[in-house]
Amino acid sequence: MKKFLYITAVLATVALTSVSCKNEVDDLFDQSAAERVQSAVDEYTAVLTANGGKWVMEYFTTSKEPGYIYVFTFNADGSVVISGKNKWIGDVYKSEKSLWTMLSDNGPVLSLNSYNKVFHVFASPEDIPNETDEDPDETGYGHSGDYEFIFMEYTADVVRLKGKKYGASIYLRRLPADTDDKAYLGLIDDMKAKLFNSKFSKLYITNAQNERFVMTGGVNGVASFYPEAGDAITQTSSGNFIVTVDGIRFMNTVEIDHADPTAEPFRFTKFNYQEADGSLICADDNSTIITAAPFSELFADKNNTWTLTKAKITGNMLTLYNAVVSECKKKLKETFRYFQLYYSNDDQRFGLRFKSGNYYGIIFYNLNITEDNKATFTIDGSCAEGTEYYYNNLTSFKAFCDALQSTTWTVESDSRLVPSSIKFVSDNSADDSFTADL
Amino acid sequence: MKFFKYMSTISLAVAALMATTSCSDDELGDTIFPDTTTELDPNSYTYKFDKWLKQEYLDVYNLDFRYKMQDVGTDMNYNLVPAELTKAEDLALLTKYLWFDVYTKVAGSEFLKMYGPRIIHLIGSPAYNPQSGTMVLGLAEGGIKVSLFRVNELDNTNFDVMNEYYFKTMHHEFAHILHQTKTIPTEFRAISNGRYDDNNWQDQWEPRMNSLGMVTNYASSQMREDFAEVIANYITKTDAQWAYMLKMAARGWESESSEEDTSSKYYCWYYFEDNDAKNNKSYAEDSQVKEIKSSTGEVTYQLIDSHTGSVVKDSLGNPVEVYAVVDKDGVDGVAIINQKVSICRNWFKDEWGLDLDALREEVQTRQLNYNMEELRKQISDIQ
Numbered sequence: 001m002k003k004f005l006y007i008t009a010v011l012a013t014v015a016l017t018s019v020s021c022k023n024e025v026d027d028l029f030d031q032s033a034a035e036r037v038q039s040a041v042d043e044y045t046a047v048l049t050a051n052g053g054k055w056v057m058e059y060f061t062t063s064k065e066p067g068y069i070y071v072f073t074f075n076a077d078g079s080v081v082i083s084g085k086n087k088w089i090g091d092v093y094k095s096e097k098s099l100w101t102m103l104s105d106n107g108p109v110l111s112l113n114s115y116n117k118v119f120h121v122f123a124s125p126e127d128i129p130n131e132t133d134e135d136p137d138e139t140g141y142g143h144s145g146d147y148e149f150i151f152m153e154y155t156a157d158v159v160r161l162k163g164k165k166y167g168a169s170i171y172l173r174r175l176p177a178d179t180d181d182k183a184y185l186g187l188i189d190d191m192k193a194k195l196f197n198s199k200f201s202k203l204y205i206t207n208a209q210n211e212r213f214v215m216t217g218g219v220n221g222v223a224s225f226y227p228e229a230g231d232a233i234t235q236t237s238s239g240n241f242i243v244t245v246d247g248i249r250f251m252n253t254v255e256i257d258h259a260d261p262t263a264e265p266f267r268f269t270k271f272n273y274q275e276a277d278g279s280l281i282c283a284d285d286n287s288t289i290i291t292a293a294p295f296s297e298l299f300a301d302k303n304n305t306w307t308l309t310k311a312k313i314t315g316n317m318l319t320l321y322n323a324v325v326s327e328c329k330k331k332l333k334e335t336f337r338y339f340q341l342y343y344s345n346d347d348q349r350f351g352l353r354f355k356s357g358n359y360y361g362i363i364f365y366n367l368n369i370t371e372d373n374k375a376t377f378t379i380d381g382s383c384a385e386g387t388e389y390y391y392n393n394l395t396s397f398k399a400f401c402d403a404l405q406s407t408t409w410t411v412e413s414d415s416r417l418v419p420s421s422i423k424f425v426s427d428n429s430a431d432d433s434f435t436a437d438l
Numbered sequence: 439m440k441f442f443k444y445m446s447t448i449s450l451a452v453a454a455l456m457a458t459t460s461c462s463d464d465e466l467g468d469t470i471f472p473d474t475t476t477e478l479d480p481n482s483y484t485y486k487f488d489k490w491l492k493q494e495y496l497d498v499y500n501l502d503f504r505y506k507m508q509d510v511g512t513d514m515n516y517n518l519v520p521a522e523l524t525k526a527e528d529l530a531l532l533t534k535y536l537w538f539d540v541y542t543k544v545a546g547s548e549f550l551k552m553y554g555p556r557i558i559h560l561i562g563s564p565a566y567n568p569q570s571g572t573m574v575l576g577l578a579e580g581g582i583k584v585s586l587f588r589v590n591e592l593d594n595t596n597f598d599v600m601n602e603y604y605f606k607t608m609h610h611e612f613a614h615i616l617h618q619t620k621t622i623p624t625e626f627r628a629i630s631n632g633r634y635d636d637n638n639w640q641d642q643w644e645p646r647m648n649s650l651g652m653v654t655n656y657a658s659s660q661m662r663e664d665f666a667e668v669i670a671n672y673i674t675k676t677d678a679q680w681a682y683m684l685k686m687a688a689r690g691w692e693s694e695s696s697e698e699d700t701s702s703k704y705y706c707w708y709y710f711e712d713n714d715a716k717n718n719k720s721y722a723e724d725s726q727v728k729e730i731k732s733s734t735g736e737v738t739y740q741l742i743d744s745h746t747g748s749v750v751k752d753s754l755g756n757p758v759e760v761y762a763v764v765d766k767d768g769v770d771g772v773a774i775i776n777q778k779v780s781i782c783r784n785w786f787k788d789e790w791g792l793d794l795d796a797l798r799e800e801v802q803t804r805q806l807n808y809n810m811e812e813l814r815k816q817i818s819d820i821q
Contacts, residue, residue: 113508120520125517148509
């Protein structure tokens with residue numbers, strides 16, 4: 001028992017000595033947690049206001065709508081100028097000054113804490129209006145966009161933010177201090193016009209393996225995709241994107257099924273615009289491109305009507321065109337208006353439609369365009385009812401048609417995404433050309 | 439057994455030693471939080487407004503007027519946006535003019551220092567409740583904080599709307615703060631007991647609620663909302679608005695279903711004989727009826743054609759006889775509303791030493807005589 005008591009006493013002594021008080025502990029950090037957060041707030045404030053405080057924000061709400069470009073100017077006095085142009089603020093350029101601050105309520109948080117009519121529309125709870133919505137049923141969520149953003153990471157020129165409430169990933173990219181907000185947003189409009197047009201609603205994504213995927217809805221900023229050789233119903237996926245001065249960036253990485261649904265999906269996030277041919281090339285693999293349909297498909301589309309613009313006809317073709325104009329005037333006292341490449345629903349055939357005076361005539365043709373963009377016309381003289389008179393009695397019409405089918409044409413366009421103006425250049429003589437405008 | 443006795447003794451001794459080996463009572467060190475209580479920055483974009491708020495609210499009433507929305511101070515289930523700066527400035531000026539200055543004048547400068555809210559929080563949007571189709575206009579939280587919503591719709595040229603969205607709301611929320619300090623009189627609790635409906639108040643027709651002794655639809659939701667609504671409406675409604683509400687409270691009502699939607703109920707207060715209609719009578723709304731008072735004070739009614747404005751006549755060329763619906767709900771709406779006002783008046787007097795009618799008179803005078811440009815100078819003239 002004595003031994004037990006001895007051991008117990010020793011243990012108690014050891015325990016007591018180890019319960020010594022020590023207010024001083026070695027500092028693992030040179031600042032308290034709160035001070036570190038505050039210094040981060042100060043640091044991020046300095047980042048945003050540095051070099052003129054001018055940034056472009058690539059703003060997203062949810063995956064249901066496109067991203068929106070805003071230009072921000074963060075001032076050290078706590079004010080911020082926000083400029084934008086999108087359908088929710090009337091599709092006109094608007095700019096307004098409001099307030100901003102860096103909070104520390106959820107880590108460093110950028111808060112746009114006074115209402116700005118140009119920007120806060122996406123965070124408002126009001127129902128999103130639409131044309132059929134006469135009596136909005138307020139759900140209280142609106143666009144479900146954020147106006148407060150957690151600072152996730154930054155470099156001197158790029159800040160990655162995360163919406164505090166809805167969590168969308170949003171980027172700020174530094175702009176030169178002398179950037180003109182309106183001019184910058186004009187560049188975005190220019191880019192949109194280069195990339196998407198409702199007349200080319202169906203685009204193709206072609207990857208390095210020459211596999212094609214269909215893309216629709218690009219003009220809305222919320223696109224759908226499916227493998228061309230796959231199932232358009234069960235294999236459709238979607239992705240919303242923002243148009244930037246460089247091209248497009250999707251809100252999240254898009255995953256598309258291959259025709260074989262068991263294969264690893266095809267993924268991409270960003271495409272850059274290629275000025276040289278007007279296509280979009282994938283920034284992820286530098287190979288995959290987005291283009292409109294091939295020329296053969298465009299001219300086989302029964303909804304498309306292409307007008308041969310006189311000002312863009314050259315060489316012998318212009319001579320022949322002028323002969324048509326003269327002969328109509330001379331023999332028929334009619335003013336010749338135009339030729340069009342046209343699909344006649346009545347006749348179920350493609351034809352060279354023209355208008356002379358008040359008369360519409362159609363001379364049928366077949367057009368073959370190969371993969372290497374070589375086009376040949378075949379015209380056998382068959383015409384829509386009533387047009388035979390023009391073809392048989394006005395020699396200039398037949399001469400023009402003969403010229404069309406007498407050569408192989410090389411077909412080209414400045415834009416592979418919006419080929420609304422397609423030039424046909426004769427392989428016999430580069431001086432002979434015409435342009436079909438959609 | 440002995441073993442355990444020893445153990446107990448030793449344990450007690452160790453415990454006693456440990457207890458006496460307490461830490462020394464060193465001074466607490468500096469706060470771990472950075473000092474953010476800095477002076478207002480004259481270079482700040484909002485310096486003049488901030489200084490005015492400090493002078494007029496913080497220094498006087500110890501009140502933090504938060505116009506830069508803090509979502510952590512809101513119910514995060516709602517989607518809300520901040521207030522617009524210029525709207526916040528106007529509302530801060532009007533709040534002082536129509537609320538704080540009124541109480542200071544009628545109740546003395548100490549009253550709001552004692553009982554006023556410590557925080558006013560402005561929020562730009564409404565807070566929608568999609569399931570009930572309602573929206574929150576104001577909140578009084580813990581007797582400390584008043585949140586005002588829908589600030590971005592402030593139109594300082596439309597006083598009726600301003601009253602509805604903000605000033606009535608302020609007095610309503612302040613009434614909550616007051617009754618959270620001194621309880622609502624028992625007699626008030628008993629008056630409309632059993633007539634409150636917290637789930638369907640928003641679907642009721644307000645004039646019908648008036649006839650049941652409620653000053654508004656919202657008053658019919660809960661007793662405590664009734665109490666706050668009586669006070670807020672009595673203070674802010676003009677004489678004409680109050681008289682109209684009492685007129686509605688005096689009317690009789692009948693309901694009918696429309697042919698298109700049998701579930702709908704329309705509460706009508708005039709009828710005329712109509713052989714083609716259900717129960718041989720059709721109803722007319724207030725706007726369709728003209729009141730004729732004879733020299734003896736007898737009141738009769740004529741039906742007016744809403745398209746032509748002329749008196750509707752029967753097949754014999756006589757004006758169609760119109761009758762007022764008899765008030766059969768068994769509730770004297772006017773008497774009940776007056777009784778509620780009387781209880782509130784006495785409660786203000788007995789519990790707070792305040793004259794509710796004097797408050798009303800001061801608010802009425804001010805809300806009909808204010809100059810926004812003049813008020814704005816209080817901020818713009820700040821140096």
